[in-house]
Amino acid sequence: MSDNHNLLAEQRRSLILDEVRRHGGARVNDLTRKLNVSDMTVRRDxxxxxRQGVIEKVHGGAVPVAEASTHEPGFEAKSGLELSAKEDIARAAAAMAVPGSAIALSGGTTTYALAHHLLDVPDLTVVTNSTRVADVFHLAQQSGGAGARHPGAAMVVLTGGVRTPSDSLVGPVADQAIRSLHFDVVFLGVHGISVEAGLSTPNLAEAETNRGFVSSARRLVVVADHTKWGTVGLSSFARLDQVDTLVTDAGLAREDREVIAEHLPRLVVAGEPGDPPPAERD
Incomplete structure (x- = not known):
């Protein structure tokens, strides 16, 4: 890892967080050697x-924060994590959206990143329970007009409901709206994914809303960075065998990929050097 002194701060912090989580902790002097950066740089990271609440500093290093199954981080807290991974995932997932189709996007920071890439897919009908996702399309339409770079305006339906800390709308109003519709593809962000628990969330009301998305999907695509694998929230809302495709990033360990491949029909690992675009893999 001798060239890691050239990494952006966000990439470097992602590597540090991964190191802390994989090994249950990391020492500052070990991180400085692995990343080839100064002691001061590591301490700033x-x-x-x-401050983001994902590690706890201890004397000489850091340990991961043990989150309760009911802990639900807010949108802003999650938005600064795994930025490169989310962008890679978003680009790969956007290639799966067919022009003119009806799609749904759940709440979350990965689906928020995906929404920006879907602006270039013409004539979509988008249903979402995320105020953040809806804002992406609304702002694009507001800035449209002659010469706009986006080829086709999406028709966007916001479900209504009660807002969660992650700026998703849940509850009976959202559930009824979602279950009355049928989507070509549902792009679903998750809090956690595992073999035993399937897809899970710490929010009971959001679990019910997500069940509505799953039941209304002709094709279910889960978008989740590698840190979500092995995480379990309070409430499960879908089994792994209900997922058609998992789009994740290159940070997913090789052994975890093998486990996932045994349970899912399709795994897309985005952002690996030399990989063909997702559309060329079908």
Whole structure:
């Protein structure tokens, strides 16, 4: 890893967080050697990760934060994590959206990243329970007009409901709206994914809303960075065998890929050097 001194701060912090989570902790002097950066740089990175609430600083290093199954981070807290991975996932998932189709996007920071890439897919009908996702399309339409770069305006339906800390709308109003519709593809962000628990969330009301998305999907595409694998929230809302495709990033360990491949019909690992675009893999 001798060239990691050229990494952007966000990429470096992602590597540090992965190291802390994989090994249950990391020492500053070990991180400086692995990343080939100064002691001060590592300590600044640890400070930033601690402010985001994903690690706890200890003498000489850091340990992961043990989250309760009911803990639900807010949108802003999650938005600064795994940015490169989310962008890779978003680009790969956007290639699966067919012009003129009806799609749904759940709440979350990965689906928020995906929404920006879907602006270039013409004539979509988009249903979402995410105020953030709806804002992406609304702002694009507001800035449209002659010469706009986006080829076709999406028709966007916001479900209504009660807002969660992650700016998703849940509850009976959202559930009724979602279950009355049928989607060509549902792009679903998740809090956690595992063999035993399937797809899960710490929010009971969001679990019910997500069940509506799953039941209304002709094709279910889960978009989740590698840190979501092995995480379990309070409430499961779908089994792994209900997922058609998992789109994740290159940070997913090889052994985890093998496990997932045994349970899912399709795994797309985005962002690996030399990989063909997702559309060329079908």
């Amino acid at each position: 640890l400070d930033a990760l601690a």
